[in-house]
Amino acid sequence: MTAAALVALGDQPLTPATVIPALLAAQRRSGKAIAVPSYRGTRGTPVLFSSEVFPELRALAGDSGARGVLAARPSAWTSWSSTSRCPPTSTRPRTSPRLHVQ
DSSP states (O other), X not given: OOOEEXXXXXXXXXXXXXXXXXXXXXXXXXXXXXEEEEEXXXXXXXXXXXXXXXXXXXTOOTTSTTHHHHHHOGGGEEEEEOSSOOOOOTTSTTTHHHHSOO
């Protein structure tokens, strides 16, 4: 049985390698179902979801992502404070050229 799922955005290939272990540790320490990174109070990605919330994730519709799950269950998630902001997305024109191998 799958214990958890990490939802990462495909257009953020520069997510630091330290983020995933930090989210796993934050979830273990807190015992919460969801671990979210934050930078200066702003939630980011990737987000770690335990299997406890899989039914709610399966029921999602539309393109709002899992924000509804976080809003409906504020006591079910913990936040890990990152010392760096979320990496840029590759869909931003200014960022895209830096992400391609030269």
